[in-house]
Amino acid sequence: MQLSAHEVGFRYEKKGWLFRNVSLTISAGEVVGLLGPSGCGKTTFARLLAGYESPHEGTILLEGKPLGKRGYHPVQMVFQHPEKAVNGRWRMRRILEEGGHPGDELLSDLGIEKEWLHRWPHELSGGELQRFSIARALGPDTRFLIADEMTTMLDAITQAQIWQSVRAIARKRGMGIVVISHEQHLVQRICERVVDFQQFT
Numbered sequence: 001m002q003l004s005a006h007e008v009g010f011r012y013e014k015k016g017w018l019f020r021n022v023s024l025t026i027s028a029g030e031v032v033g034l035l036g037p038s039g040c041g042k043t044t045f046a047r048l049l050a051g052y053e054s055p056h057e058g059t060i061l062l063e064g065k066p067l068g069k070r071g072y073h074p075v076q077m078v079f080q081h082p083e084k085a086v087n088g089r090w091r092m093r094r095i096l097e098e099g100g101h102p103g104d105e106l107l108s109d110l111g112i113e114k115e116w117l118h119r120w121p122h123e124l125s126g127g128e129l130q131r132f133s134i135a136r137a138l139g140p141d142t143r144f145l146i147a148d149e150m151t152t153m154l155d156a157i158t159q160a161q162i163w164q165s166v167r168a169i170a171r172k173r174g175m176g177i178v179v180i181s182h183e184q185h186l187v188q189r190i191c192e193r194v195v196d197f198q199q200f201t
């Protein structure tokens, strides 16, 4: 299983090219880092990989085929601010089960306690809430996870715990991960390969 970008280019309306000629392949089970200064287009590129937007040039292929527009998307994204990604008027169980029914094994692998399922989002810490966002993104059909500054807001211990869990799950499932972060040391510690995105701008 491979997720690949072939000579991908993107521009926002009335602006010049944000990036062009991005060619990158991520294989099942691989952990790839994307580094680059703020504003160079990393999040935009991540949104293309996850199918939120379409490129103006080039193609994004999963296993050699264009990404489908319908059904469960096998490339899932987790963002920096979990509180923005959840409905504050739903309890955690409902939020978690929005896209399916994650098994007990996944919840325990991510360190999610059963008791948290009855709480409201504001009754959890940022790290606890981010574990739910990750669980929601890791449906059984997820093949690639795009972690866009996924642990930037968390303290070093929580950050390390979450990455340990996510990497273990990825190894178990053969899932690929794209790590987008400003934190060079984090990227270098957890990624097998690091791509400097600035070269495409």
Ligand SMILES: Nc1ncnc2c1ncn2[C@@H]1O[C@H](COP(=O)(O)OP(=O)(O)OP(=O)(O)O)[C@@H](O)[C@H]1O
Residues within 6 Å of the ligand: 012, 013, 018, 036, 037, 038, 039, 040, 041, 042, 043, 044, 045
């Ligand atoms: N919807 C949009 N419409 C117009 N311009 C946008 C839009 N979204 C982002 N941009 C611009 O595109 C550029 C790239 O943004 P993007 O968020 O992809 O960069 P980034 O590398 O992820 O930055 P950061 O590391 O700060 O999150 C920025 O200049 C941003 O202002």
